[in-house]
Amino acid sequence: MANMEETVFQIILHGGNGKSCAMEAIAAAKEGNFELAKQKMEEAAEALNDAHHIQTSLIQNEVRGNKIEVSLLMVHAQDHLMNAITLKDLAQEIIDLYELVKTPGGVQK
Numbered sequence: 001m002a003n004m005e006e007t008v009f010q011i012i013l014h015g016g017n018g019k020s021c022a023m024e025a026i027a028a029a030k031e032g033n034f035e036l037a038k039q040k041m042e043e044a045a046e047a048l049n050d051a052h053h054i055q056t057s058l059i060q061n062e063v064r065g066n067k068i069e070v071s072l073l074m075v076h077a078q079d080h081l082m083n084a085i086t087l088k089d090l091a092q093e094i095i096d097l098y099e100l101v102k103t104p105g106g107v108q109k
Contacts, residue, residue, distance in 0.1 A: 004068060007054060011077040014051035018044045019084040022091040029098040037095050044088045051081050 025040035055078070062068060 005073065007058065008071075008073050008077045011051045011054050012080050014047045014054070015077070015081040015084040018047035018051065019080075019087050021047060022084070022088045026091050026094050026098075029095040029102075032098075032102050034095070034099055034103075037098075041088070041092060041095065044091070048081070048085055048088060051084075055081065 021040045021044035025037040025044065028034070028036035028040060058068065068074075
């Protein structure tokens with residue numbers, strides 16, 4: 001179980017890092033620093049991709065018949081990851097709006 005807890009904490013860690021990077025990207029866009037916003041969104045995507053890979057390996061393991069006990073910690077990790085992914089998607093929309101408003105003549109994508 002200790003190994004499973006470590007795996008679950010990795011999902012939480014990467015999810016939290018992704019969420020933090022997405023929030024930093026919004027703050028950068030708010031200041032008009034769209035290059036930094038883009039960099040932070042790439043970091044967010046990388047962190048969330050790492051978490052997703054761990055999640056996928058757990059799912060594949062279960063499909064192979066290796067059932068795991070679903071703990072409150074696992075539920076928390078899944079919730080944390082889902083919210084981080086949602087925030088990243090919303091952050092991109094907010095960044096696009098800031099870019100539209102802050103760029104002379106607006107930027108049409």
